[in-house]
Amino acid sequence: MARRQLKNPHQETVLFQSRSISALMIIILALGLVNGRFFYLQIIHHEDLKARSEANRIKTTPLPPARGLIYDRNGILLADNLPTYRLEVVPEKVNHLQQQLDELAQFIPLDTTDEEKIQQQLRNKKAFKPVVIKDRLNEAEVAAFAVRRHRFPGFRTVPYLVRYYPYGALFSHVIGYVGRINENDLKTLDHARYAGTRYVGKLGVEKFYEARLHGVPGEMKTEINAQGRLLKVLQQKPAVNGEDLTLSLDVRLQQAAAEAFRTNPETNIGAAIALDPRNGEILAMLSQPGFDPNLFVNGISHSQYQALIQSPAKPLFNRTIKARYEPGSTIKPYMLLAGLYYGVIEPGFRMFSKGYFQLPGQKRKYHDWKRGGHGEVDSVAALAQSVNTFFYSLAVKLGIDRIHDFLRYFGFGQKTGIDIPGESTGLLPSRAWKKATRGASWYPGETVITGIGQGYMIATPIQMAHSLGILASRGLITQPHVLKDKKPPVVKQLPLAIKPEYWDLAHQGMVAVVNGKKGTARAIASPDYLIAGKTGTSQVYGKKEENIYEKSTDIPRHLKNHALFVAFAPADDPSIAVLVVAEHGASGSRAAAPVAKAIIQRYMALYRPEYLNKSGEQASAESRKPQP
Amino acid sequence: MSHHTPWQAHRAIRLHRRFIDPWLLLLLLLLVSYGLLVLYSAGGPVLVKKQAVRLALGFAVMLVLAQIRPERIAQFTPWLYGLTVILLIAVLLVGDASKGAQRWLHIGIRFQPSELAKLTVPLIVAWYLRHRRLPPTWRDTLVAFVLLLVPAALVVVEPDLGTAILVAAAGVFVLFLAGLPWRFMLASLLGGVAAAPILWHFLADYQKRRVLTLLNPESDPLNAGWNIIQSKIAIGSGGLMGKGWLQGTQTQLDFLPEHSTDFILSVLAEEFGFVGVATLMFLYLLILFRSFQIAMAARDSFSRLIAGALTLTFFVYLFINAGMISGLLPVVGVPLPLVSYGGTSIITLMAAFGIILSVYNHKKLIKQ
Numbered sequence: 003m004a005r006r007q008l009k010n011p012h013q014e015t016v017l018f019q020s021r022s023i024s025a026l027m028i029i030i031l032a033l034g035l036v037n038g039r040f041f042y043l044q045i046i047h048h049e050d051l052k053a054r055s056e057a058n059r060i061k062t063t064p065l066p067p068a069r070g071l072i073y074d075r076n077g078i079l080l081a082d083n084l085p086t087y088r089l090e091v092v093p094e095k096v097n098h099l100q101q102q103l104d105e106l107a108q109f110i111p112l113d114t115t116d117e118e119k120i121q122q123q124l125r126n127k128k129a130f131k132p133v134v135i136k137d138r139l140n141e142a143e144v145a146a147f148a149v150r151r152h153r154f155p156g157f158r159t160v161p162y163l164v165r166y167y168p169y170g171a172l173f174s175h176v177i178g179y180v181g182r183i184n185e186n187d188l189k190t191l192d193h194a195r196y197a198g199t200r201y202v203g204k205l206g207v208e209k210f211y212e213a214r215l216h217g218v219p220g221e222m223k224t225e226i227n228a229q230g231r232l233l234k235v236l237q238q239k240p241a242v243n244g245e246d247l248t249l250s251l252d253v254r255l256q257q258a259a260a261e262a263f264r265t266n267p268e269t270n271i272g273a274a275i276a277l278d279p280r281n282g283e284i285l286a287m288l289s290q291p292g293f294d295p296n297l298f299v300n301g302i303s304h305s306q307y308q309a310l311i312q313s314p315a316k317p318l319f320n321r322t323i324k325a326r327y328e329p330g331s332t333i334k335p336y337m338l339l340a341g342l343y344y345g346v347i348e349p350g351f352r353m354f355s356k357g358y359f360q361l362p363g364q365k366r367k368y369h370d371w372k373r374g375g376h377g378e379v380d381s382v383a384a385l386a387q388s389v390n391t392f393f394y395s396l397a398v399k400l401g402i403d404r405i406h407d408f409l410r411y412f413g414f415g416q417k418t419g420i421d422i423p424g425e426s427t428g429l430l431p432s433r434a435w436k437k438a439t440r441g442a443s444w445y446p447g448e449t450v451i452t453g454i455g456q457g458y459m460i461a462t463p464i465q466m467a468h469s470l471g472i473l474a475s476r477g478l479i480t481q482p483h484v485l486k487d488k489k490p491p492v493v494k495q496l497p498l499a500i501k502p503e504y505w506d507l508a509h510q511g512m513v514a515v516v517n518g519k520k521g522t523a524r525a526i527a528s529p530d531y532l533i534a535g536k537t538g539t540s541q542v543y544g545k546k547e548e549n550i551y552e553k554s555t556d557i558p559r560h561l562k563n564h565a566l567f568v569a570f571a572p573a574d575d576p577s578i579a580v581l582v583v584a585e586h587g588a589s590g591s592r593a594a595a596p597v598a599k600a601i602i603q604r605y606m607a608l609y610r611p612e613y614l615n616k617s618g619e620q621a622s623a624e625s626r627k628p629q630p
Numbered sequence: 631m632s633h634h635t636p637w638q639a640h641r642a643i644r645l646h647r648r649f650i651d652p653w654l655l656l657l658l659l660l661l662v663s664y665g666l667l668v669l670y671s672a673g674g675p676v677l678v679k680k681q682a683v684r685l686a687l688g689f690a691v692m693l694v695l696a697q698i699r700p701e702r703i704a705q706f707t708p709w710l711y712g713l714t715v716i717l718l719i720a721v722l723l724v725g726d727a728s729k730g731a732q733r734w735l736h737i738g739i740r741f742q743p744s745e746l747a748k749l750t751v752p753l754i755v756a757w758y759l760r761h762r763r764l765p766p767t768w769r770d771t772l773v774a775f776v777l778l779l780v781p782a783a784l785v786v787v788e789p790d791l792g793t794a795i796l797v798a799a800a801g802v803f804v805l806f807l808a809g810l811p812w813r814f815m816l817a818s819l820l821g822g823v824a825a826a827p828i829l830w831h832f833l834a835d836y837q838k839r840r841v842l843t844l845l846n847p848e849s850d851p852l853n854a855g856w857n858i859i860q861s862k863i864a865i866g867s868g869g870l871m872g873k874g875w876l877q878g879t880q881t882q883l884d885f886l887p888e889h890s891t892d893f894i895l896s897v898l899a900e901e902f903g904f905v906g907v908a909t910l911m912f913l914y915l916l917i918l919f920r921s922f923q924i925a926m927a928a929r930d931s932f933s934r935l936i937a938g939a940l941t942l943t944f945f946v947y948l949f950i951n952a953g954m955i956s957g958l959l960p961v962v963g964v965p966l967p968l969v970s971y972g973g974t975s976i977i978t979l980m981a982a983f984g985i986i987l988s989v990y991n992h993k994k995l996i997k998q
Contacts (some may be wrong), residue, residue, distance in 0.1 A: 009761070009763050009931070010763070014764045014809075014931060017764060017765065017809045018807060018808075018809075018926065018934050018935075019926050020766075020924075021806060021807045021808075021809060021938075022741075022892050022925060022926050022938055025806070025807070025938070025942055026918070026919070029915070029918055029945050030915070032914060032945075032949050033911050033914070033948075033949070035952060035958075036911065036949065036952045037911055038905070038909060038954070039952075039953070039956045039957075039958050040865065040899060040908075040952075040956060041904060042902060043862055043865045043866040043899075043956060044865060044866055044868055044869055044870065044899065044904040044907070045869070045870060047866045048866055048867070048869040050866070051862065051863050051866025051867050052866065052867040052869065054863045054866075054867070055863045055864070055866075055867035055879060055880055055885075056867075056879075057886045058860075058863065058879070058880065058883070059879045059880075059883050059885070108817055158802065203764070203872070225879075225883070226883070227883040227884050227885075227886035228883060228885045229884065233883070249767045293658070344998055371971060381913070404858070416721075468987070
């Protein structure tokens with residue numbers, strides 16, 4: 003105690019009071035600071051923090067529209083939406099994802115493809131966005147999950163509609179398919195319209211009419227808590243479903259074409275198109291082989307995809323609009339018309355086929371397909387027997403410029419504009435084209451072979467079918483299409499003054515191809531109605547002059563020529579025009595014509611029954627009635 | 631009072647000794663009622679009931695302590711201090727670990743000895759300085775620092791840096807009120823700032839994260855930043871008048887974490903708005919004013935030092951909590967005094983008010 007200095011009570015009281023007042027000043031300042039902070043948050047930043055609080059509690063769920071269904075012309079469903087469930091997980095809400103997945107796999111089997119897809123999604127996902135564990139759960143799996151869901155927080159089953167194509171491969175190339183929206187799609191799609199949608203048309207009609215099939219999404223505003231649990235629905239705007247589309251295709255004709263290819267002893271690969279020449283409606287459109295579009299809807303597995311792209315038959319290749327073939331002898335009716343139109347031959351013109359043709363002053367021989375030639379033929383016989391020499395000389399008389407100009411009116415060398423994406427242009431050669439692309443002038447010998455549809459000329463099946471329609475309808479230019487729309491089809495008249503007798507002659511020649519004694523396709527003649535047709539071959543490789551008559555059976559399949567056949571029926575009132583390409587079928591009459599016949603036969607039974615089981619006279623009388 | 635007879639004087643003393651400052655009592659009752667109202671919204675009737683029981687216990691402790699003379703409290707102080715140090719050592723040896731720190735001790739009930747330290751540290755410093763000349767000499771200051779740093783260091787080791795700082799602060803407040811020179815405090819503050827980078831090195835990872843989160847909560851919005859972001863959203867979305875009682879979406883839909891305990895002020899801000907916050911702050915300010923008034927009217931050094939220091943400690947809790955939940959300070963887990971749901975802290979705080987009321991009850995009367 004002695005060490006202690008004396009206390010001065012008064013001074014200490016004053017000191018304490020001064021310190022207390024300082025402390026109170028600090029307190030007032032500090033509480034002022036705190037209040038200022040609250041003022042800053044609650045008054046100055048009220049609006050944006052209020053918005054964030056609303057964003058916390060209000061979850062806007064897009065309500066995806068149901069995709070429009072696709073029907074054939076008779077109302078048969080070709081593309082359906084099946085209700086199903088998928089299993090999703092929000093990985094942020096799961097502590098041991100892999101362990102949970104392993105447990106899950108005990109009652110919902112996951113194969114390596116599923117695992118792959120999950121890992122892929124996990125690699126590039128956004129925070130709190132769900133990852134799909136498995137699509138298209140079956141009922142047992144949905145039930146098995148439902149009873150165990152308490153053990154799997156963060157996991158949920160989500161109902162959705164999945165596209166289903168009941169006819170599988172039959173319409174693979176026409177209708178195409180929808181597939182999962184990928185990063186490339188996201189670059190072009192309107193994100194607002196596709197919120198909540200996982201599929202987009204990738205091919206065929208599904209792609210071409212995406213805008214009409216898709217619809218407009220709705221929106222549901224719900225209140226959620228921090229765990230993401232839905233508490234109540236605040237506001238709901240229903241989705242506007244996509245438009246249902248009716249196609250001009252007929253399932254039965256498509257099946258007839260597929261069946262004919264399947265049972266074709268020559269080849270199963272090729273393309274067939276049937277259209278109505280009066281309005282451009284495509285009735286059947288088949289590229290063989292096809293593929294099951296359902297495989298692509300939920301993402302095709304690597305092995306399945308490899309199998310498809312490595313198959314030599316190229317099932318993913320849409321031959322009907324993309325494949326490029328020489329038209330071969332199917333060009334001859336057009337050449338005949340051109341000859342008559344430009345007056346280089348008269349309707350009564352006859353010539354003698356001695357087996358080959360030579361340009362004046364040249365040694366090279368251009369052969370008939372028949373050794374020794376066909377003898378004296380008129381234009382009908384020239385078509386019926388496909389007399390090459392007739393058309394060699396006709397082509398030389400016409401010259402390449404007139405051939406080019408004339409064929410261009412029939413749509414060769416141009417896209418038809420069919421409502422399926424991915425069409426090729428084909429090639430209609432001309433002097434200007436050769437100069438521009440090859441840097442060389444046109445040789446007379448090239449004109450000769452153009453007369454029988456060989457050389458540079460290239461056409462797609464849809465082009466050939468389109469020009470055949472113009473030929474069958476005697477000059478009606480239609481827009482080939484697969485959508486049977488409400489508005490009437492656009493039909494234009496060919497702007498060439500081709501006399502009716504010229505059309506008659508071309509038609510008679512084609513009728514003789516099927517019905518004449520020496521016709522190249524007489525095997526497919528029908529007793530009930532007249533088919534007009536023309537065979538053709540599209541060269542796969544050029545034959546040397548010495549083995550030009552070599553039997554096609556002696557060479558390997560993949561080197562055989564493609565077989566072509568064009569036909570329309572009934573010849574006196576055509577309402578169907580058919581083009582068939584049988585790849586490596588060698589013979590138009592044997593490999594392609596039977597396929598065309600099968601389609602026409604089925605068509606006639608379904609749409610022109612008045613022709614069947616009746617006498618020819620009656621048939622031709624009734625055929626002038628308008629089509630129902 | 632010199633004209634009173636001894637008997638009268640004695641009676642007056644008795645009356646005053648049994649008396650409780652009505653102003654402080656009223657203010658505390660208003661505060662805890664307001665707190666219970668907010669707690670009802672944040673945690674429902676079950677928490678309110680439990681909290682009410684604790685508050686009743688706290689008020690009982692307060693009323694009992696208010697009857698004990700400050701000299702008697704001073705007498706007990708060294709023993710209490712010793713007990714605190716022993717318990718703090720015990721908690722390190724046999725305590726419960728929770729969230730990476732040993733803070734809890736089971737002795738019949740579960741409690742945190744560090745809470746006790748918040749009372750005993752200012753008590754021991756006030757006890758040490760009570761007969762010494764003020765402002766304290768350098769030597770006395772040094773001894774006082776040793777006394778306050780021993781428990782604080784034991785709390786740091788738990789490790790609980792936040793509480794350790796509060797414990798030490800309570801002791802420093804006594805020195806401040808005792809007249810520690812401003813230049814000394816300024817130098818300490820500057821030294822602290824200079825030492826911050828070295829101190830940073832010794833922080834646990836979670837503590838570093840809290841500081842970093844304060845500087846930029848959006849940098850880690852899913853983890854450490856989540857609480858503070860949601861708290862700011864709750865506060866800001868309340869606006870001037872609030873969303874209404876039981877209507878705070880951040881609270882009711884669980885976006886706001888810890889809304890019954892550390893973040894209860896965010897609930898109040900969301901549901902009662904700026905007006906509600908300002909009202910609460912005014913209430914606290916009145917309590918602080920009244921407590922300082924009592925301290926200034928105290929009859930001796932010990933009484934005024936302890937009353938003033940406990941008042942300042944009470945203010946610091948308020949400031950740290952309000953600063954923390956509004957994003958001014960790092961998240962350090964300090965409850966809002968007498969409002970946050972939670973056990974030990976309410977008893978400690980009410981005990982502190984008991985000591986302050988004891989000072990009120992025994993002001994200057996004995997002197998004559």
